[in-house]
Amino acid sequence: MKIHPLITSSDDLADLCARLAKSEFVAVDTEFMRENTYWPELCLVQIANTEEAAAVDPLAEGIDLTPLLDLLTDNEDVLKVFHAGGQDVEIIYNFTGRTPHPIFDTQIAMMAISQSEQIGYSNLVESWLGITVDKGARFTDWSRRPLTDRQIDYAIGDVTHLSKIFPKILKRLMKTGRGAWLNEEMEKLADPDNYRNDPTQAWKRIKAAGRNPQMLGRLKAIAEWREHEAQGKNIPRGRIARDETLADLASHPPKQQSDLAKVRGLSQGWKDNEIGKRLMATIGKAQPLPDDEMPPRGGRGAPLGKEGALVADLLKLLLKIRSREIDVAARLLTRSDEMEMLAAGVRKNLPILQGWRYEVFGRDALELVEGKLAFAVENGKLKMTHVDDAKADDAEPADQPDDQSAQ
Structure with missing residues (x-):
């Protein structure tokens, strides 16, 4: 070459x-x-x-x-x-x-x-x-x-x-x-x-607990504000404020600029400088997040309850088995949040239930959730088995003596 x-x-x-x-x-x-x-x-x-x-x-x-x-x-x-x-x-x-x-x-x-x-x-x-x-x-x-x-x-x-x-x-x-x-x-x-940099969508990258529209509206506003500040100075957004600081500001908004000195992650100077003034103006103008922008229920972090969490754990075990069987990375087949949504009862718009992913893994995952698939140990290895097949196998030994006596 x-x-x-x-x-x-x-x-x-x-x-x-x-x-x-x-x-x-x-x-x-x-x-x-x-x-x-x-x-x-x-x-x-x-x-x-x-x-x-x-x-x-x-x-x-x-x-x-x-x-x-x-x-x-x-x-x-x-x-x-x-x-x-x-x-x-x-x-x-x-x-x-x-x-x-x-x-x-x-x-x-x-x-x-x-x-x-x-x-x-x-x-x-x-x-x-x-x-x-x-x-x-x-x-x-x-x-x-x-x-x-x-x-x-x-x-x-x-x-x-x-x-x-x-x-x-x-x-x-x-x-x-x-x-x-x-x-x-x-x-x-x-x-x-x-790769399209839309400051109005920057809030979606920040982890924040809860679905309160007022809190999320503030988070959206100050995340957009941070993008514009960082772009204007051409510095990393984290140099303006870290994600956890924005989440804290959205959840517990300061009432006046002097309160910014008490916010973890902000310097004392924010209590009376211009960037602090711009932040307070942004918080003051923030509107509740509209219904059509609210994150969907049943997504990442949604409570599954004890039973749902157990089902999600079983799906993850199933994923490990299938990944090993066909020698493919588990991440290519599905993600943890998608299995949690399946365990929570979501069926629409899940990649796991579409195309080749359904054929390779999704069908079995759905049958496991619906009680049609079980785990078994064969020759020291964990494998999957269909419940109907397992019942048929269990029935055969019981039928065998009757067939022999009839002869």
Whole structure:
């Protein structure tokens, strides 16, 4: 494979992208910094096919990234391969308002052919190629220039290895016939709605107990306020205030600005500074959350009661058994909150009861909830058995002597 020197010019980048545009797939990775900013700062883009690989410097003076971004977001003939690519896709979306498509994520794919739920890149390379990745440059400050040869080699290695691993994973998927299982997951990864930053929806990421409309309305208002404050200063939202602080403010709103000095997570200065004044104005204007925005009952954290909790535990046991039997990551089949909803009686709009998930796991999960499925131990191993089948098996020995005496 040909490894190019660090690409810092628009002409070299355009030439590279013109060649890569003829490929069936390209492996893509990015290096970025986001510790001190609201928006992640793109510092390096690595890209490869089966014949060549390069690292592109987006911080190079005057470089035009348009050919690269167009290749990633507009060229439907080239599959874009990532590993754990959510943050990479987010950065591309921030630049273009579009996401890479079609897309393939090797971390997600591993869930369909093994019980690995979030296999790391180093483990992926070692398991498929038998190569130990040098982690020496892992914590590089990628925004600093110049980059060393070791740093560039480390970064390019991410895509050269990935370009060799992807065909192997694809071959395994074709052999198992599980490729179709991943279509929905890959489309979710490429869905622009996952990366669209809507401050009015920021409150949904914050854990807050209860369903009080007044409290949730305040949480929505101050979460949106925090997003605008962080964006305006281009600093991480947690530097304005942590999630738990917002939840506390929503549940126990201060009556006057001086009370902010007593709020855990806020500095004393908030009692009389401008940001404290803006926060108090936001809290004062907050309206109760409308009925059509209230979180649904029966979702995550909804009380199941003792019996419901036991059923949910049985479903989790069933999931472990099925995951082990078919060698697939449990997380690909379903999530804990979905099993809790099934145990609570919810039947509509559950992925577990749709498509291939229903065939592989959902049907048995539903039968367990309805008392049609039971657990049994056979040869020292826990397995599932249908209640009707178990009754038939129990009846056979009792019938046998009568049949023999009749003879």
